[in-house]
Amino acid sequence: MLQVEDLGGAWELRADPEGAGATPPEQSRALAGTTVPASVPGCVHVDLLNDGRLVDPFRDDNELAVAWVGRTDWRYDRDVAWTGPPHERVDLVFEGLDTVAAIELGGAALGSTRNMHRGYRYDVSALLDGTARPLTVRFTSAYTEAERVRDLLGPRPNAYPEPFNFIRKMACAFGWDWGPTLVTAGIWRPVRLEGWSTARLATVRPLATYDGTGTLDITVGVERTRECDLRARVLLDGRRIAVLDLPGGVTAAHAEVAVGDVTPWHPRGYGEPARYELTVELLDGDRVLDRWQRHTGFRTVTIDRSADAVGHRFVVHVNGEPVLVKGVNWIPDDVFPSRMTRERYERRLREAAGAGVNLVRVWGGGIYEDRAFYEVCDELGLMVWQDFPFACACYPEEEPLFSEVVAEARENVLRLAAHPSLITWCGNNENLWLRDPCGWPEQPGGQSSWGETYYLRTLPDIVAELDPSRPYQAGSPWSGSWDHAPNDPDHQTFHSWDVWNRRDYTHYRDSAPRFVAEFGWQAPPAWTTLRDAVSDEPLLPDSPGVLHHQKAEDGNGKLARGLAPHFGAPASTEAWHYLTQLNQVRAVRTGVEHWRAHWPHTGGTILWQLNDLWPVTSWAAIDGAGRYKPLYFALRDLYAPRALTVQPRDGGPVVAVLNDHRDPWTGTLVIERRGTGGALLAAAAEPVRVAPRSVAVLPVPAAVARFGDPAAELLVVRLDDARALWFAVEDLDFTYDDPGLTVDVDAVAGGLDVRVHAVALARDVLLQPDRIHPRAVVDRGFVTLLPGESVVFHVRAPLDLAPGLVKAPWVLTDLSSVRRG
Structure with missing residues (x-):
């Protein structure tokens, strides 16, 4: 039986003076000879932070002070030994290396990597004999590699002044219009030794579909040390449903199994997300050599992209039923994704489900997420739209990038095949659209290869070969062909950004696109999140720290112009914070309600965005500290079944x-x-x-x-x-008279119940729990009360709260009070 020795945990980190990069920054030279305790999985920034060698990059403009880390070469070291029973083969397996690495064991070079989005396996049988051997992983600065490839292939335009499109690394690590530039390195996913004999399961690709009954299309790939007859036994909830023969020398077997009567997997709001435990055992006679186990679900997904009198539809169908998509865009939940845990994935995704969301789009400037992400989505009935990692840039199609793109795509399509939540693959984010409007063809390198081959040929071919059970889209947005502009609202998917960038949000009502895959409106994070990140005194909407945590071009100007026709200029920073939060809700409500009223002409909406990866003014509903903006609660109403x-x-x-x-x-x-x-x-x-x-x-x-x-x-x-x-x-x-609010506060187990009663119209009453205590939460956002109505805000915290705290400034307020100053 295959055996595993985990190599996670304690390693040693050093700045690498022998690295391949240019002259190291002064800060890294100061670390010469210094050993920093490291944790694997992990990354350089987190290790340095944990050892007290970095200032908090989320605070003020410290992001700039730690930029040297991304320009430095690093090395990770530890001793390894195979302590398990003898095996014919021992492999060193890295699930993820970020990004440009050279691996040595006992002084012998094993290989090199240049792709964060794939795993690596090395046969180390001859190098491990029970004696501890030094294992070293040297990381070259991602900037060094990206700039080398840029010099080799020539420039390519992109939306940001960083070379992220020349390296297969999480693009938003280089900064985005909501994120910091924190280019890290490290062993970011698990690493282990695997000992095995005779054969192991190299790949298992289960495609489970449903058409009144269940069908399992399964392919098993093996790696061998010898030629002998093997079998792969397939079990569903412990019941054997197939046996695949693998005669000597054969390395793959395929079967299509009629499973019969199964309960299908449904998205949220359309039935139960039924799952079954799928097990594949590799047998040599009766001896189990290896075992693969996952939960899967049976469902069939199609997207109606047919023509009609207006243009081309875009309506998702699951198990033959059209599904109104109520979605959110997902960015990496941490700028250092090695810090993500299953518990954190589950918390954030349960929050999405709690807001009425039924689809999460994994955006193309991030990563293929951890297995835990998709397993939680499977369990919750959250559909997943998965972008391939390309975003907002021209991407070279030549080597050394082309083969890396093929390898990562094939690996991840196979890796994620078992997950019923994954309903569609998408070639890129905005690359097909932005090329002409941004004038990229006229910029240096704009006439060179730019990624079209990936999106229209390479990736669809891979999906058609390895995962024909799921529809593929060339990009988001995409009209379906070059016969129409990529972002034509009448044809398939549409990104609505002209409104946020140039017009008042009432203009969302000017059209009814076929499917709105991105739209949004900004607001600052919760007050405590903002204050924890910015030390400016006085704190002003345009004070230096606030502006550093606003990455969008003229973002605060757009916020101000968005407020002007509705509320005028805020009288204070606190009023600005309240009104921009309210305007975010008003804007998103305007769009979603208008588009939802056009179902099924408009097949759904995907809000930009659910989450943030640091404290920032952005379009998110949940801020970078995990606190809910009022928008989060508004989504519950906007995405309610009725x-x-x-x-x-x-x-x-x-x-x-x-x-x-x-x-x-x-x-x-x-x-x-x-x-x-x-x-x-x-x-x-x-x-x-x-x-x-x-x-x-x-x-x-x-x-x-x-x-x-x-x-x-x-x-x-x-x-x-x-x-x-x-x-x-x-x-x-509008005439806002005094609503005559009365407030009664009861101390209850776990917090406070705050009852608010209105004599006259009280519009947009808001209780901000973090102003009571940083860890306090509340169960609702803006509430409008008609005369004589009451509402109870349930405030909860992990400690006792004094009722009098509710009377502190700006804890509880309403629009009339803010308008009247």
Whole structure:
């Protein structure tokens, strides 16, 4: 039986004076001869931080002070020995090396690497005899390698002034419009010794599909030390469903197995995400040589990209049923991804599920995530859209990059095949789109190879060969062919960034794209997250530390211009923080409700973005410290199975009844026009029946929609427990009287219950729990109360909280108070 010895844990780290890089920075020369304790899996920055040799790169502008780390060559050392029983073969296995490495064992060179996105295996049988041998991994600066390849192949344009497109490394390590430039190195995934004899399982590719019954298309690849007859036994939940013969010398076997009656895997909101334990055992006679085990699920995925009268659809179908996509874009949850744990993946993904999300797009400037990420998505019923790691750049198609792209793609397509949550492969992020609008063909290197071959030939061929069970997309956005502009809203996928960059968010309503794969609006992180990261005194929206944690081009200018037509200029930094958070919610709500009202013409939305990887002003719903912005709570409403929205149309406002539920929605729709003090001015009621998974649009009766004083009236729409509000004028023109809020606080086990009651209209009441205690959380974001209504904010913390803390400035506020100064 194959045996494993884990080589994780304690290693030694040194700056490498013999590295291949240029003259090392002064800071790394000062480390000459110094040994730093290292932990594997890990990375250089984290090891230096843990040893007290780096300032916190997330604080103020310390990112700049630690830039030397990325320009330095490093080495990791430890002694290794095979202490298990004798085997015909012992392999040294690295699941991930970041990125440019040379490996030596006992002074013998084993090989070199230049790709973070793949694993490496070396036969070390002749080098390990029970005696400890020194193992050294030397890392050349990623800058050195990227600049070498750039000099070799010539320049290629990209969206950022860093050479990330010349090396197969996580692109956003070089900085992004929401991330710092922290170019690290290290043994970032597990490393081990594997001892085996006769044969081992080299690959297992299970493609589990469902068409009324389950089918398992399985391919098993083996590596041998000898020619003999072998078998691969396949078990599903412990039941043998197939035996694959591997006669002497044969290294692969394939079977298509009719599994019969199985419960299919469904995405969230469409059924249970049923999973089965799949086991493959490699047998020599009755002796088990190796065992592979995963959970998988049976489902069939297609994407309807057919033509219609408008253009080309983009509707995801799972098990034959169209699915309204309620998605979020996922970036690496840590700029140092070696710090990610299963627990952290599970926490963040459960948060996504808790917000009503049913799809997570793994964005192309990051990584192929850890197995734990996909296993949690399998369990939760979260669909995964997986980009190949290409983003916002022209990528050379020549060597030494081409073969690396092929190797990483083949490895990861096979590695992730068992996961039912993975529903589509996507060739890149924005590369097909940005080439012409950014003028890349006219820039130096712009006429050279730029990646089109990867996206339109190489990657689809690999997916067609290794994973025909999942649809492939050439890019996001992509209209389907060069017959239409890549970001044409009428054809397949669309990225909506013109609004954030140039226009007010009300312009989201100007079109109904077929599928919105990216859109978003910025806001700063939670107050405590911002204060922990920025030491500016006074703290101002444009103080140096705040601006350093704003990476978007003219980001704060766009925030200010976004506020102006709705709220005017904030009176203080605290007001700016509150209003920009509110404007983020208003903007995203405007887009999602408008597009969702056009289902199935618009097949879904994928918010940019769920998460952050450091404390920053960004489009995220969960900030870099893991704190919820109000947007997180708004998603629960926007992505709820049943919801109401009032939409402006040429003939007057309409009510869209959104029913993403397997059952019809029946009841009486009540539409009222009320004054801010609660007076009922007009009303209408209508019985409705909205079919499952559909939208009904009903006009607001003219008598109700005819506002007498738009500055002091609003529409209130109700159906069962769902409610929508509509204001005919902007906040600048609306009359905000004192809502007469009263607040009662009860100390309860685990925190505080804060009951807020309104005498008059109280719009956008917000409780910010981190202003009570850094570890406090709350269960809701902005809440609007009609006259006479109450709400309870449940504040929880890992320690006792004094009720009086709720009265501290800006803990509890509302829009009227902020507007009135």
